[in-house]
Amino acid sequence: MAKIIRHTYPKEFSIGMLLLIFVLSSFLSSQIFNVSWRVILSGSKVAIGMALVGSTVVIMALILWEEFLFPVHFKPKEDEVVFQNHLTKLKTQILIYFQIPVIFGFIYFYYEVNQIRFFIWALVCTVVPVVGKLLSGIKNYNDFLKLTNDTIEYKNNEKEGVFRVKDIDRITLIKDESDVLHKVQVSMTSGNQVLIDLDEMELEAYYETIQTL
Numbered sequence: 001m002a003k004i005i006r007h008t009y010p011k012e013f014s015i016g017m018l019l020l021i022f023v024l025s026s027f028l029s030s031q032i033f034n035v036s037w038r039v040i041l042s043g044s045k046v047a048i049g050m051a052l053v054g055s056t057v058v059i060m061a062l063i064l065w066e067e068f069l070f071p072v073h074f075k076p077k078e079d080e081v082v083f084q085n086h087l088t089k090l091k092t093q094i095l096i097y098f099q100i101p102v103i104f105g106f107i108y109f110y111y112e113v114n115q116i117r118f119f120i121w122a123l124v125c126t127v128v129p130v131v132g133k134l135l136s137g138i139k140n141y142n143d144f145l146k147l148t149n150d151t152i153e154y155k156n157n158e159k160e161g162v163f164r165v166k167d168i169d170r171i172t173l174i175k176d177e178s179d180v181l182h183k184v185q186v187s188m189t190s191g192n193q194v195l196i197d198l199d200e201m202e203l204e205a206y207y208e209t210i211q212t213l
Contacts (some may be wrong), residue, residue, distance in 0.1 A: 009067050018068070021061050026054030032121055034112045037051040049111045056100045056125045063093050084144035090137045097134060100125050143201040152186065156201050161194060 009017070032053065033046045048077050061137065062068050070089045104122040107113065139157065146153040153162045167189055174183040175193075184196040 014068050018058050018061065022051075022054040022058050025051045025057035029053035029121065032107075032113050032118050034114055046111065049107050052103050052107055053121065057105050059096055059100055060125050060129050063097060063134070066133075066134050080146060080148040082144055082146045085137065085140060089142070090134075090141060093129075093134060093137065097129055100129070140201055145196065145198070145201065154196050154201075156197060163188065163194070 008097075027050070029050045033040075033049060034046060035046050040050070060209075066089070066146065069092070080195060101122075104118075104125070108118065129195065143156050144154065150165055151162055152165070152168070154160060163186055168186055168189040169189045172185040172187065173181055174185060175181050182199050184199075186194045188194070
């Protein structure tokens with residue numbers, strides 16, 4: 001049975017927060033359109049355009065704040081435990097991300113917009129999720145840390161290795177001043193040392209669990 005390491009936000013909190021983000025961003029997006037508030041309140045189709053912009057900001061929030069949609073869990077087996085980013089999560093994030101440029105493309109061709117303000121909004125909503133989450137997620141797509149009764153195996157981009165437990169002299173957990181785990185140093189009986197950087201592998205959700213094993 002899968003063990004949940006990090007739960008999603010409570011449903012009521014998620015709905016309330018996303019609704020607040022939607023309303024505020026929709027309201028502020030009025031600056032994109034070359035119409036007055038009087039026209040908007042009279043039932044203009046611009047209100048729909050504002051709602052579409054608000055939805056792109058909500059999508060951006062869903063990607064950046066994974067606690068809205070993506071719980072972190074792992075399924076320990078009898079003889080091994082594997083820690084890695086959930087691959088389905090990244091695929092879902094990329095899928096919903098592509099709705100953002102589609103929506104902005106529709107707004108650009110369907111509405112009369114202020115060019116400068118429109119491209120500022122479009123740039124922020126399309127670039128921030130990529131820089132904030134998607135690029136690092138793609139980079140670390142295949143990274144993992146596997147612990148078995150006999151070996152420790154890891155992959156961190158081009159760095160990878162398998163170490164037999166009987167060849168390990170000492171395992172040192174490297175923490176910061178707040179006692180948060182960040183790296184694992186494996187010292188071999190041969191005198192070699194290997195540093196496994198959990199931060200680079202984006203395994204921060206598993207820090208506490210790894211520390212207790």
